[in-house]
Amino acid sequence: MYAYVIRRSLATIPIMGLVAVFVFLLLHLSPGDPAVIIAGDFATAAQIEDIRRQLGLDDPLYVQFGTWLYNLLFQGDMGRSIYSGLPVTRLIGQRIEPTLMLTLVTMLIAVVFAIPLGVIAAWKVGTWIDRFVMTFAVLGFSVPVFVLGYVLIYGGSMTLGWFPVQGYRSILVDPHGFLLHITLPAITLGVVYMALIARMTRATMLEVLNEDYIRTAYAKGVATRKVLLKHALKNAMVPIVTTIGLGVALLIGGVVVTESVFAIPGLGRLTVDAVLRTDYPVIQGVILVFSLAYVLLNLLVDLSYVLFDPRIRY
Amino acid sequence: MTLQVQDPPISARIRENLGNLAEALRRNPTMLFGLVVLSAMAIAAFGAPYLGLDDPMRQVPRERLHGPSADSLFGTDMFGRDLFSRVLHGGQISLIVGLSVAFLATTIGMVIGLIAGFNRHVDAVVMRFMDALMSIPAILLAIALVALWGSSVPNVILALTIPEVPRVVRLVRSVVLTLRDQLYVQAAIASGTSTPRILLRHIMPNTIPPIIVQATYICAQAVIFEAYLSFVGAGTPPEIPSWGNIMAEGRMYFYQNLGIILFPGIFLAITVFAINTFGDGLRDSLDPRMQRRV
Numbered sequence: 001m002y003a004y005v006i007r008r009s010l011a012t013i014p015i016m017g018l019v020a021v022f023v024f025l026l027l028h029l030s031p032g033d034p035a036v037i038i039a040g041d042f043a044t045a046a047q048i049e050d051i052r053r054q055l056g057l058d059d060p061l062y063v064q065f066g067t068w069l070y071n072l073l074f075q076g077d078m079g080r081s082i083y084s085g086l087p088v089t090r091l092i093g094q095r096i097e098p099t100l101m102l103t104l105v106t107m108l109i110a111v112v113f114a115i116p117l118g119v120i121a122a123w124k125v126g127t128w129i130d131r132f133v134m135t136f137a138v139l140g141f142s143v144p145v146f147v148l149g150y151v152l153i154y155g156g157s158m159t160l161g162w163f164p165v166q167g168y169r170s171i172l173v174d175p176h177g178f179l180l181h182i183t184l185p186a187i188t189l190g191v192v193y194m195a196l197i198a199r200m201t202r203a204t205m206l207e208v209l210n211e212d213y214i215r216t217a218y219a220k221g222v223a224t225r226k227v228l229l230k231h232a233l234k235n236a237m238v239p240i241v242t243t244i245g246l247g248v249a250l251l252i253g254g255v256v257v258t259e260s261v262f263a264i265p266g267l268g269r270l271t272v273d274a275v276l277r278t279d280y281p282v283i284q285g286v287i288l289v290f291s292l293a294y295v296l297l298n299l300l301v302d303l304s305y306v307l308f309d310p311r312i313r314y
Numbered sequence: 315m316t317l318q319v320q321d322p323p324i325s326a327r328i329r330e331n332l333g334n335l336a337e338a339l340r341r342n343p344t345m346l347f348g349l350v351v352l353s354a355m356a357i358a359a360f361g362a363p364y365l366g367l368d369d370p371m372r373q374v375p376r377e378r379l380h381g382p383s384a385d386s387l388f389g390t391d392m393f394g395r396d397l398f399s400r401v402l403h404g405g406q407i408s409l410i411v412g413l414s415v416a417f418l419a420t421t422i423g424m425v426i427g428l429i430a431g432f433n434r435h436v437d438a439v440v441m442r443f444m445d446a447l448m449s450i451p452a453i454l455l456a457i458a459l460v461a462l463w464g465s466s467v468p469n470v471i472l473a474l475t476i477p478e479v480p481r482v483v484r485l486v487r488s489v490v491l492t493l494r495d496q497l498y499v500q501a502a503i504a505s506g507t508s509t510p511r512i513l514l515r516h517i518m519p520n521t522i523p524p525i526i527v528q529a530t531y532i533c534a535q536a537v538i539f540e541a542y543l544s545f546v547g548a549g550t551p552p553e554i555p556s557w558g559n560i561m562a563e564g565r566m567y568f569y570q571n572l573g574i575i576l577f578p579g580i581f582l583a584i585t586v587f588a589i590n591t592f593g594d595g596l597r598d599s600l601d602p603r604m605q606r607r608v
Contacts (some may be wrong), residue, residue, distance in 0.1 A: 011559055141534070
């Protein structure tokens with residue numbers, strides 16, 4: 001078991017290494033002079049030269065990569081923003097709290113609602129409840145995050161006045177404000193994720209509910225609720241948890257957009273600002289952080305299988 | 315002794331496949347619904363230039379941010395451009411992007427997946443590469459690519475294609491791996507059939523049904539992601555209306571005319587909904603046990 005945990009954890013290192021190579025090469029694989037791409041169309045020759053020097057773009061590629069990786073791993077240094085001159089790690093550090101909280105709250109809401117919805121849909125398969133849940137799920141996939149966001153702002157903030165229009169409050173400073181500010185963004189972001197989890201829950205539950213031991217459980221008089229939760233859901237958890245992990249990729253995409261809609265000063269907002277200014281060191285840093293989070297979360301998901309299925313022993 | 319098996323002529327096979335599709339549509343009304351809505355959307359988008367609507371780029375500053383009226387069905391945007399005309403025209407880009415990404419991603423993924431599935435050495439290298447590519451959230455990768463390459467429709471298509479390829483590769487590869495040990499493939503190998511021929515004639519046809527289903531989901535996803543890219547300022551250039559950039563440009567004015575966001579949003583949602591329903595229907599008729607991909 002421990003050997004497996006260690007082996008599985010070590011397996012993420014080459015993946016992250018390749019991700020780092022990708023992220024580093026993105027700029028160099030783009031057509032044109034990297035310094036010109038970053039400087040933009042209206043830069044002077046001196047500005048371009050400045051960027052070239054700052055990023056060491058005249059060095060051979062392997063020297064650039066080596067320096068970059070060395071600084072990243074041993075100095076925790078991701079370079080400096082071209083725009084503000086601040087260290088990328090500091091920019092990311094300042095922005096990480098809102099994004100982390102938004103993602104966590106969204107995941108919590110989504111999981112709490114989506115799994116019961118999926119279970120009920122599978123239990124009442126073919127009825128109007130099932131059809132309602134499935135329609136909701138397909139609709140959830142179809143509405144772009146920001147459309148939902150603006151509709152919620154229009155309805156919840158501007159018309160009803162229940163929620164602040166935009167912005168963010170830290171949970172440590174102002175817990176009440178935090179809840180008010182986080183509700184609409186979390187719903188906005190959560191709908192796709194909920195749709196995904198509800199669908200997967202329903203599909204897996206349908207399969208499990210067809211098993212013989214479920215019939216046996218009913219036959220020996222186990223209460224429906226217990227059959228659904230203990231016999232069926234627990235055995236359906238592995239694919240559901242996998243979906244929760246993989247779905248985070250959708251959440252990360254959504255975060256970038258949602259933070260722009262609700263003016264939340266998080267990593268997504270940082271990404272958008274960096275993209276508008278082709279601030280390459282920042283883009284690099286953000287992609288690395290998000291990818292690392294995604295890889296680590298899915299590592300946790302893989303390791304959690306043992307909780308749901310004792311047959312998995314590694 | 316040689317054994318010759320004559321394939322039916324192409325025309326007969328196409329007719330048979332179309333017959334199957336018609337049969338599937340008859341049995342599955344939601345799939346039919348998806349196809350009808352999608353066709354209607356395509357006709358509206360590509361027929362828009364011939365409907366005698368206002369020029370989608372013509373600015374009438376006096377009529378800025380009007381609500382819906384008989385004169386302009388969806389109202390006007392912040393430059394006084396007719397929203398109805400813009401939304402209809404905007405469908406062109408969204409549909410082109412969606413279809414192109416679906417086609418390119420499945421084609422590239424199919425080629426890589428077939429090769430990886432049949433050659434262990436290639437497989438080991440390619441799959442590590444694909445794992446890494448899949449670890450970067452799709453949207454982020456696409457945003458970064460467009461930011462570096464510049465905003466244009468081909469760049470958007472390519473940037474959205476690249477993150478989708480690994481999933482197709484995995485799907486194709488998994489089918490190839492299960493088929494490789496099937497008796498009929500072993501028989502083909504034993505009788506000296508060349509590898510390319512085995513891949514193309516004996517294996518590839520079996521990957522087509524799951525790939526087509528996958529293509530519909532990629533298409534739906536690409537339509538939404540095109541809008542996301544426009545929204546963060548790394549999408550279709552403003553000279554060409556697309557659902558994404560109509561919403562992106564109009565977002566500052568949504569409290570004056572919610573229609574700027576709502577109408578393109580509804581059109582986009584209906585389109586994506588139709589593609590997804592069509593895909594679900596295809597999946598159910600091709601293989602009821604196949605699960606929706608994540």
